[in-house]
Amino acid sequence: MSLKMPETVLLGTGYEVPEKILTNHDLEKMVDTNDQWIQERTGIKERRIASSDLTTSELCTRAARKALQDANLQPEDIDLILIGTVTGDALFPSTACYVQEKLGACNAAAMDLQAACAGFLYVSTVADAFIISGKAKVVLAIGGEILSRIVDWNDRSTCVLFGDGAGAAIWGAANDSGKGIIDTYMKSDGRLTELLCSYGGGTNYPMQEAIEKNVQFIQMQGQEVFKSAVRAMSEAVLTILKKNDLTGDDIDVLIPHQANIRIMNATVRKTKIDENKVYVNVDRFGNTSAASIPIALAEARQSGAIKAGQLVLLVSFGGGFTWGSLLLQL
Numbered sequence: 244m245s246l247k248m249p250e251t252v253l254l255g256t257g258y259e260v261p262e263k264i265l266t267n268h269d270l271e272k273m274v275d276t277n278d279q280w281i282q283e284r285t286g287i288k289e290r291r292i293a294s295s296d297l298t299t300s301e302l303c304t305r306a307a308r309k310a311l312q313d314a315n316l317q318p319e320d321i322d323l324i325l326i327g328t329v330t331g332d333a334l335f336p337s338t339a340c341y342v343q344e345k346l347g348a349c350n351a352a353a354m355d356l357q358a359a360c361a362g363f364l365y366v367s368t369v370a371d372a373f374i375i376s377g378k379a380k381v382v383l384a385i386g387g388e389i390l391s392r393i394v395d396w397n398d399r400s401t402c403v404l405f406g407d408g409a410g411a412a413i414w415g416a417a418n419d420s421g422k423g424i425i426d427t428y429m430k431s432d433g434r435l436t437e438l439l440c441s442y443g444g445g446t447n448y449p450m451q452e453a454i455e456k457n458v459q460f461i462q463m464q465g466q467e468v469f470k471s472a473v474r475a476m477s478e479a480v481l482t483i484l485k486k487n488d489l490t491g492d493d494i495d496v497l498i499p500h501q502a503n504i505r506i507m508n509a510t511v512r513k514t515k516i517d518e519n520k521v522y523v524n525v526d527r528f529g530n531t532s533a534a535s536i537p538i539a540l541a542e543a544r545q546s547g548a549i550k551a552g553q554l555v556l557l558v559s560f561g562g563g564f565t566w567g568s569l570l571l572q573l
């Protein structure tokens with residue numbers, strides 16, 4: 244197996260989730276649902292919910308501080324802060340600007356990028372491009388969400404799925420160690436926007452109008468999204484493997500977007516990756532959208548579930564639709 248020499252290396256990771264745990268049994272008291280249905284259909288047992296005084300930027304900042312510590316770097320070392328989120332603190336300024344201020348990252352440019360659940364793969368791909376081009380040496384890439392604020396807590400078909408949290412990665416210019424980002428792949432299909440969306444506060448539906456028309460919350464056509472997610476994530480896995488002359492057997496660990504255990508299982512079946520290689524934490528955190536992959540990546544590194552020398556494949560899918568994959572030599 245001969246892989247491309249990476250130009251971008253993973254220097255550190257960190258994640259932060261709110262303390263409050265909302266279990267399936269708690270949800271049974273809120274809507275007409277039950278633990279068995281949720282576990283069988285999604286694999287979720289519990290999720291974290293932010294208290295009302297917690298902001299997305301605060302979750303992101305806490306995750307970033309842990310990633311900086313892991314990388315043994317200071318805030319002033321960061322050249323660029325990129326945040327994937329659909330639940331930023333405000334329409335503008337960007338959540339990245341709030342994080343820049345909280346960290347004291349005085350040398351960093353800062354911006355948000357919106358690719359829903361694929362947000363972290365998108366920001367990491369942009370980080371890789373900035374580093375390859377020489378425009379940045381150290382990039383802080385974050386996925387952070389407080390989805391509980393845009394969920395309709397009366398809609399059982401969506402409110403049981405989502406959770407809050409943030410995950411951060413520090414990407415830096417690689418030496419010739421062979422470690423780092425081998426390849427990335429990004430796609431979109433804007434024909435299917437209405438299958439998974441939240442209109443509140445956008446220019447199509449300014450907030451007051453959105454509330455009047457009751458379109459301010461996450462809306463999802465679950466079954467259609469499910470089918471698209473399996474199709475797109477399988478395509479993203481197979482494409483990046485083929486581009487790099489690899490098969491599923493060469494991958495040590497697959498970290499898929501943590502939306503639903505059945506989507507993950509169907510994706511590994513279609514791509515012929517051993518299901519024992521799949522990292523899963525959807526049972527504890529639910530679907531945290533852009534935060535899902537970086538939380539899983541940071542948690543897996545911290546627990547030793549992934550280690551130096553392993554080839555790790557990240558794959559995600561989200562509203563838009565957007566999807567992608569990233570091949571990482573640890």
Ligand code: UT7
Nearest residue numbers: 276277280284360399400403465466468469472502503561
């Ligand atoms: O982050 C990326 C995007 N999101 C996703 O990837 C999510 C993709 N979709 C899914 O994961 C699944 O479609 C869901 C988990 C959302 C739903 O599972 P499903 O197997 O597709 O269920 P369904 O929507 O076909 O609903 C089956 C039944 C319906 O009842 P009837 O019509 O058969 O009587 C629903 O009303 O389950 C009912 N139902 C529930 N029952 C108990 C829907 N939600 C619930 C619930 N508790 N929370």
